[in-house]
Amino acid sequence: MAVQTVATPTVDLGPAAALSCRECGHRVPLGPVFACEECFGPLEIAYDFSAYDTEKLRARIESGPANIWRYAPLLPVPADVAGKPNLNPGWTPLVRADRLAAELGVTGGLFVKDDSGNPTHSFKDRVVAQALEAARAFGFTTLSCSSTGNLAGAVGAAAARAGLRSCVFIPHDLEQGKVVMAAVYGGELVGIEGNYDDVNRFCSELIGDPAGEGWGFVNVNLRPYYAEGSKTLAYEICEQLGWKLPDQLVVPIASGSQLTKIDKGLKELIALGLVEDRPYKIFGAQAEGCSPVAAAYKAGHDVVRPQKPDTIAKSLAIGNPADGPYVLDIARRTGGAVEDVTDPQIVDAIKLLARTEGIFAETAGGVTVGVTQKLIESGALDPSLTTVVLNTGDGLKTLDAVAGTGLTATIRPNLDSFREAGLA
Amino acid sequence: MAVQTVATPTVDLGPAAALSCRECGHRVPLGPVFACEECFGPLEIAYDFSAYDTEKLRARIESGPANIWRYAPLLPVPADVAGKPNLNPGWTPLVRADRLAAELGVTGGLFVKDDSGNPTHSFKDRVVAQALEAARAFGFTTLSCSSTGNLAGAVGAAAARAGLRSCVFIPHDLEQGKVVMAAVYGGELVGIEGNYDDVNRFCSELIGDPAGEGWGFVNVNLRPYYAEGSKTLAYEICEQLGWKLPDQLVVPIASGSQLTKIDKGLKELIALGLVEDRPYKIFGAQAEGCSPVAAAYKAGHDVVRPQKPDTIAKSLAIGNPADGPYVLDIARRTGGAVEDVTDPQIVDAIKLLARTEGIFAETAGGVTVGVTQKLIESGALDPSLTTVVLNTGDGLKTLDAVAGTGLTATIRPNLDSFREAGLA
Incomplete structure (x- = not known):
C-alpha cells in the first residue's frame, strides 16, 4: 500500500x-x-495518452479556447488550466504569405507562423505558461530566470498575472530599453555584476542553496515542463493547415530546445492519429555570428563545438546550445539541414518580410526568413512543397537592427514640393 | 429603370x-x-440588416474566424473578406482582471479588453482593415494617412500585406524610433516640414488635387468605412462576455470616433436581438494635458473648446476632437461621464496594470485605467457592476513613459551579495 x-x-x-x-x-x-x-x-x-480516442480528442481540441490550452490534454498541465489566471498565449496567426512566396519563388504554399502576437510578443509566453503551472503544482512562490531579453518580460508578466513573486536576473549593464521592458511588471529585477555566463552560474548556485527554496527557475529546475510549451507551435501549425503536416519547417535555433520539441509535437500528432503519417523535413536556422549547430552540420559532426556569439540576433545567441546534438539528429533524420545567414542578410530578410507581408519580425525572424531564402537558392529546400517559417518574436524589441530605415522623402507642405519629389 | x-x-x-x-x-x-x-x-x-435571423446570425458569427471577420455580416466589407490578404486583426483577449479589481475595489467583475494583441499592436488595425476593403472596392491603388504614430504602422503593414502602395505623411522631425516602426514596411514615408496640423492641411489639399487621384486616405475620404472598425470592439466584448452587455465601459477619447462607434455597435447588437436590451454606461477617458471633452463635460457644455495638447499620451492628443459633441451626448445619455488624469497618474496606472495583470499598456491604457480609478473614487463608476476597460495600444511603443523603471537591486554574482541585498 x-x-x-x-x-x-x-x-x-x-x-x-x-x-x-x-x-x-x-x-x-x-x-x-x-x-x-x-x-x-x-x-x-x-x-500517458493511452485513453484518448482520436476523433473525440480532435473535437475537444477544436471546441477549446483560442489559445494553447485547447491542447491541455497533450500538455503537462491540470485539466482546469484555462480557468486559472495566466497569460493564455498561443493560437497565433499562421499567415499565408503569397507575396513573400512570389519573391522567394515558393510555389507549394508558404506560411509564416507569427508568434509576435503572443501577450509579451514572443514565443517565450508559451514555455513560461507551462513552467508557471509546474511552479503552482510544486508549491513554488517565486518564479525566476536568467535572461537578456524576451524571457525576462515573459516571466515578469506571467508571474504578475498569476499573483506570484518574480525575481529575474540579468547582466547589470543591459540596454535601458530592455531593462524597462522587464521591470515594468513590478517584480524583482536584479542586475548581476558580470556577463550572462556569470548570471547563469549564480542561478545554479542559488538553486542548490536554502535561499533558493520555493524558487522555480523556469529554464532550469522547471525546464522539462517549460520546454514542452514549444510543442504547441507544432500542434497549431498542423491544426491551422487543416490537420495536415507541412512538408518543410524552418525553425530558429538558440538552445535547440524549440526545434526538438516541435519534432516531438509532430510525432505525437502522428501517433495520436490526428494527422496522416507522412514525411516532413525540419530545417534549423542560425545567425553566422553564432552558428555552432550549422557549423557542426556542415562539417558532418555529431557534436557541437561552442562559439563566442557575435550577432545582432541576440535572442538566438547561445554559443553552447544544450540541444545541439539532438537538432543535428533531427535535421539529418528528416532530410532537413542547418544553415546560417550574416547580420546584413538578417536585416534584409526583416525588411523583406515587412515589405511583402506586413509582419515586423525581431532579428530571429530575419534569421529564419533569410535562411529559407538561402536554402531555396542552394536547392536544399524544395520550393514546390508546403513550407512553414517561424517568426518567434517582435521587431519592436529589436528596433536597432533596422535603425537605418527612415523617411523616403522630406517635402514642404504643398503640392509643388510633392510633385518635385516625384511622389505623384 | x-x-x-x-x-x-x-x-x-x-x-x-x-x-x-x-x-x-x-x-x-x-x-x-x-x-x-x-x-x-x-x-x-x-x-441593411433586415434579412438577418438572430440565431442564424449568432451561429454564423460563432463559427467564423478568430478575428474581426467573424462579424463581416455587420461590417462594410464583402462577404468573402476573410479570404483576401489583410492583417486579420481582432478577437483580442478580454482579460478577467481579478488582481486589478482587488486593488481598485471592483467587486462586480473587471475586464481589460487588451488590443495590444493586434498585428501592429494597436486598435488601429481594426479600422485600417475596413478602410483597406473600401479602398479595394473603389479601385484605389495607394493607401495613405497622416499620422504621428500607431496609424502609420497600421497603414504601412496593411498595405504591404494587400500588395497596395502606401504613402504615409508625418511631421519631418518625429522621433527616430517612431520613424523606424513606420518605415520598416517599405512604403513611402514622407516627412512634411511643419507640424501635425500642416501635415493634415497638406493631405486635404492632396485629396482635392489630380495628384491625389486613386489615393485612399484611411481617415479622410475613407473615414466613414474606417470608423466602423471600432464597432468590432463592442461586438467582441459582448460575445466574450457570453453575449451580454457590460454594465460599464471605460473608453479612451482621441477624436471621439471610437467611443461613438462602440455605442453604435452595442445598439446594433440590441436591435439584432444578439444581446438583451438593458442599460449600459459609457465613460470617456482623457489625459489632463489634452482634455477638451472632459472639460466640456464638467462645465456642462454641448460644444468642445479646442485645446493645445501637452501630454505624454500622444495617441490621444487631439486638441479639437471631431466627435467631441457626440461623445458628450453619449456619456450623458447613458449615465456615464468624461474624466481626465494627469501624466503622473497615467504612468502610475500603466505600472499598476502591468504589476497586477501582466499587461504592458501604452499611455492610452494608462489613461483608461487611471480614469477608472478616479471614477471609482468619485463614485461616478459603480464598483459592484461589470466593468470593461479598454487598452488600445502597446507599452513597447511608448517606452519613454516608464523610462524611470529599472533594476530593483544590483549584486555581485554570489550568495552573500544576494543575502546582503535582502532578496532571500
Whole structure:
C-alpha cells in the first residue's frame, strides 16, 4: 500500500505521468528536477495518452479556447488550466504569405507562423505558461530566470498575472530599453555584476542553496515542463493547415530546445492519429555570428563545438546550445539541414518580410526568413512543397537592427514640393 | 429603370447600403466621400440588416474566424473578406482582471479588453482593415494617412500585406524610433516640414488635387468605412462576455470616433436581438494635458473648446476632437461621464496594470485605467457592476513613459551579495 502511494504522482499535471531521461530512459516521478540521477542526461515529460480516442480528442481540441490550452490534454498541465489566471498565449496567426512566396519563388504554399502576437510578443509566453503551472503544482512562490531579453518580460508578466513573486536576473549593464521592458511588471529585477555566463552560474548556485527554496527557475529546475510549451507551435501549425503536416519547417535555433520539441509535437500528432503519417523535413536556422549547430552540420559532426556569439540576433545567441546534438539528429533524420545567414542578410530578410507581408519580425525572424531564402537558392529546400517559417518574436524589441530605415522623402507642405519629389 | 440602376450600389461592401449624414439624414450612394453635400455633417454607413435571423446570425458569427471577420455580416466589407490578404486583426483577449479589481475595489467583475494583441499592436488595425476593403472596392491603388504614430504602422503593414502602395505623411522631425516602426514596411514615408496640423492641411489639399487621384486616405475620404472598425470592439466584448452587455465601459477619447462607434455597435447588437436590451454606461477617458471633452463635460457644455495638447499620451492628443459633441451626448445619455488624469497618474496606472495583470499598456491604457480609478473614487463608476476597460495600444511603443523603471537591486554574482541585498 505504501509503495502504491509513492508511485502515484502527488501533483496533478494532467497527462504527464513521469519524467524520463532522454539518454537512458530512466524514469522518476514528476518533480522540479531536470537532470537524470543515473547518467546526467536531460529529463523530459513522459505522457500517458493511452485513453484518448482520436476523433473525440480532435473535437475537444477544436471546441477549446483560442489559445494553447485547447491542447491541455497533450500538455503537462491540470485539466482546469484555462480557468486559472495566466497569460493564455498561443493560437497565433499562421499567415499565408503569397507575396513573400512570389519573391522567394515558393510555389507549394508558404506560411509564416507569427508568434509576435503572443501577450509579451514572443514565443517565450508559451514555455513560461507551462513552467508557471509546474511552479503552482510544486508549491513554488517565486518564479525566476536568467535572461537578456524576451524571457525576462515573459516571466515578469506571467508571474504578475498569476499573483506570484518574480525575481529575474540579468547582466547589470543591459540596454535601458530592455531593462524597462522587464521591470515594468513590478517584480524583482536584479542586475548581476558580470556577463550572462556569470548570471547563469549564480542561478545554479542559488538553486542548490536554502535561499533558493520555493524558487522555480523556469529554464532550469522547471525546464522539462517549460520546454514542452514549444510543442504547441507544432500542434497549431498542423491544426491551422487543416490537420495536415507541412512538408518543410524552418525553425530558429538558440538552445535547440524549440526545434526538438516541435519534432516531438509532430510525432505525437502522428501517433495520436490526428494527422496522416507522412514525411516532413525540419530545417534549423542560425545567425553566422553564432552558428555552432550549422557549423557542426556542415562539417558532418555529431557534436557541437561552442562559439563566442557575435550577432545582432541576440535572442538566438547561445554559443553552447544544450540541444545541439539532438537538432543535428533531427535535421539529418528528416532530410532537413542547418544553415546560417550574416547580420546584413538578417536585416534584409526583416525588411523583406515587412515589405511583402506586413509582419515586423525581431532579428530571429530575419534569421529564419533569410535562411529559407538561402536554402531555396542552394536547392536544399524544395520550393514546390508546403513550407512553414517561424517568426518567434517582435521587431519592436529589436528596433536597432533596422535603425537605418527612415523617411523616403522630406517635402514642404504643398503640392509643388510633392510633385518635385516625384511622389505623384 | 435608369433610376433603379443608380440606386443599386456599384460596389460590393456587404450589408452597407448607403452613406447617411449623421446630422440631417441625407443619403448618398457608397463612395469615397465623408461630408454631407447638404449640411457638411459627417457621413456614416447605413446598413441593411433586415434579412438577418438572430440565431442564424449568432451561429454564423460563432463559427467564423478568430478575428474581426467573424462579424463581416455587420461590417462594410464583402462577404468573402476573410479570404483576401489583410492583417486579420481582432478577437483580442478580454482579460478577467481579478488582481486589478482587488486593488481598485471592483467587486462586480473587471475586464481589460487588451488590443495590444493586434498585428501592429494597436486598435488601429481594426479600422485600417475596413478602410483597406473600401479602398479595394473603389479601385484605389495607394493607401495613405497622416499620422504621428500607431496609424502609420497600421497603414504601412496593411498595405504591404494587400500588395497596395502606401504613402504615409508625418511631421519631418518625429522621433527616430517612431520613424523606424513606420518605415520598416517599405512604403513611402514622407516627412512634411511643419507640424501635425500642416501635415493634415497638406493631405486635404492632396485629396482635392489630380495628384491625389486613386489615393485612399484611411481617415479622410475613407473615414466613414474606417470608423466602423471600432464597432468590432463592442461586438467582441459582448460575445466574450457570453453575449451580454457590460454594465460599464471605460473608453479612451482621441477624436471621439471610437467611443461613438462602440455605442453604435452595442445598439446594433440590441436591435439584432444578439444581446438583451438593458442599460449600459459609457465613460470617456482623457489625459489632463489634452482634455477638451472632459472639460466640456464638467462645465456642462454641448460644444468642445479646442485645446493645445501637452501630454505624454500622444495617441490621444487631439486638441479639437471631431466627435467631441457626440461623445458628450453619449456619456450623458447613458449615465456615464468624461474624466481626465494627469501624466503622473497615467504612468502610475500603466505600472499598476502591468504589476497586477501582466499587461504592458501604452499611455492610452494608462489613461483608461487611471480614469477608472478616479471614477471609482468619485463614485461616478459603480464598483459592484461589470466593468470593461479598454487598452488600445502597446507599452513597447511608448517606452519613454516608464523610462524611470529599472533594476530593483544590483549584486555581485554570489550568495552573500544576494543575502546582503535582502532578496532571500
